[in-house]
Amino acid sequence: MRTAAFIGIAAFLTTLAATLSATVAAEIPLDQRRPDTDFIGADTRAMQNDDTANPGMLAVLDGEALWQEKTGGSGKSCADCHGDAATSMKGVAARYPAFMPELSRPVDLEQRINMSRVADQKSAALPFESKDLLALTAYIANQSRGMPVAVVENAQSKPFIEAGREIFERRQGQLNIACAQCHDDNWGKQLAGNPVPQAMPTGYPIYRLEWQEVGSLQRRMRDCMTAMRAEPYAYGAPQLVDLEFFLLWRARGMKVEAPAVRP
Amino acid sequence: MIGRALVHVPPTAKRGEVIEIKAMVAHVMETGYRIGVTGKPIPRDIITQFVCTYNGEVVFRAEFFPAVAANPFLSFFTVATDSGTIAFSWTDQNGTTKVQTAAITVA
Numbered sequence: 001m002r003t004a005a006f007i008g009i010a011a012f013l014t015t016l017a018a019t020l021s022a023t024v025a026a027e028i029p030l031d032q033r034r035p036d037t038d039f040i041g042a043d044t045r046a047m048q049n050d051d052t053a054n055p056g057m058l059a060v061l062d063g064e065a066l067w068q069e070k071t072g073g074s075g076k077s078c079a080d081c082h083g084d085a086a087t088s089m090k091g092v093a094a095r096y097p098a099f100m101p102e103l104s105r106p107v108d109l110e111q112r113i114n115m116s117r118v119a120d121q122k123s124a125a126l127p128f129e130s131k132d133l134l135a136l137t138a139y140i141a142n143q144s145r146g147m148p149v150a151v152v153e154n155a156q157s158k159p160f161i162e163a164g165r166e167i168f169e170r171r172q173g174q175l176n177i178a179c180a181q182c183h184d185d186n187w188g189k190q191l192a193g194n195p196v197p198q199a200m201p202t203g204y205p206i207y208r209l210e211w212q213e214v215g216s217l218q219r220r221m222r223d224c225m226t227a228m229r230a231e232p233y234a235y236g237a238p239q240l241v242d243l244e245f246f247l248l249w250r251a252r253g254m255k256v257e258a259p260a261v262r263p
Numbered sequence: 264m265i266g267r268a269l270v271h272v273p274p275t276a277k278r279g280e281v282i283e284i285k286a287m288v289a290h291v292m293e294t295g296y297r298i299g300v301t302g303k304p305i306p307r308d309i310i311t312q313f314v315c316t317y318n319g320e321v322v323f324r325a326e327f328f329p330a331v332a333a334n335p336f337l338s339f340f341t342v343a344t345d346s347g348t349i350a351f352s353w354t355d356q357n358g359t360t361k362v363q364t365a366a367i368t369v370a
Binding site: 052053055057058061062209212213 | 266267269270271285287289291292332333334336338
């Protein structure tokens with residue numbers, strides 16, 4: 001009798017522990033990660049994989065022209081220092097966001113482009129989500145297509161990746177949900193008729209059919225925050241960069257597919 | 264404003280072969296029905312006409328209306344007859360035209 005009661009209690013506790021751990025976000029095991037492209041429709045995927053049908057390539061072409069354009073007080077173009085982007089920028093986007101020792105914090109690719117524009121080209125920083133900044137970002141990101149995401153995790157960058165994880169796992173907004181509750185715990189299920197992806201942002205900047213234009217990962221994350229009825233962080237906010245850093249760290253080793261097409 | 268165009272024509276084809284042609288152009292295709300952040304309607308700004316010619320002969324023509332999405336993309340087929348030039352032209356509501364050409368060699 002006593003043994004049976006003990007087994008009963010033990011079984012109850014095990015079930016309780018399992019229930020509790022299920023409410024805490026569980027990270028997706030590395031071998032179960034899938035690119036967001038797996039969760040879109042076949043038509044959209046075909047559009048993405050055909051460079052003559054992918055509207056994101058129009059931004060890449062614009063970026064290619066901007067790469068050669070002389071600007072600012074230096075009178076230099078990106079190409080004057082960096083040469084052919086196909087060689088000099090190959091694999092660069094795969095390493096961003098990256099820790100900048102001079103700023104003592106990480107920056108994303110858009111911010112890195114602007115750092116070079118201001119410091120080296122002596123020009124004005126391009127506004128976030130401006131056509132030109134997205135075009136340059138798309139052009140540079142496109143040079144890393146097919147390469148594995150390789151953000152650097154070290155003693156300096158780790159605290160920022162962890163800060164991003166904290167935001168990802170924290171409940172927020174009026175709906176009081178965390179990013180992880182959809183993207184870690186319920187990926188592959190339907191949300192308003194669409195499959196929930198794992199949030200592996202390997203294709204940014206993306207051409208989103210809903211936007212009818214190219215947009216950044218920061219814009220996408222802000223959209224998600226609005227949908228959670230949370231106050232989105234401002235463009236360029238350190239929290240957004242930390243979150244980007246965490247998401248790319250989470251997608252480490254997956255192939256870059258910029259510019260991706262999303263519904 | 265009509266932006267960059269991205270066209271695809273097979274560089275070589277056999278005479279009589281059916282070839283696929285793709286044409287995309289950067290354009291906002293603003294419908295005129297949307298209200299901007301200031302509360303005023305955003306004026307209509309669309310491409311109204313697309314023409315594709317093969318050595319001067321029209322092989323495909325389309326009219327666009329406000330329901331067409333931004334960055335219109337068209338894909339269509341024609342028969343490879345002779346080597347030469349395939350020209351694409353987009354005309355917007357103000358009459359501005361953008362032309363892009365591609366060469367094809369027919370053996």
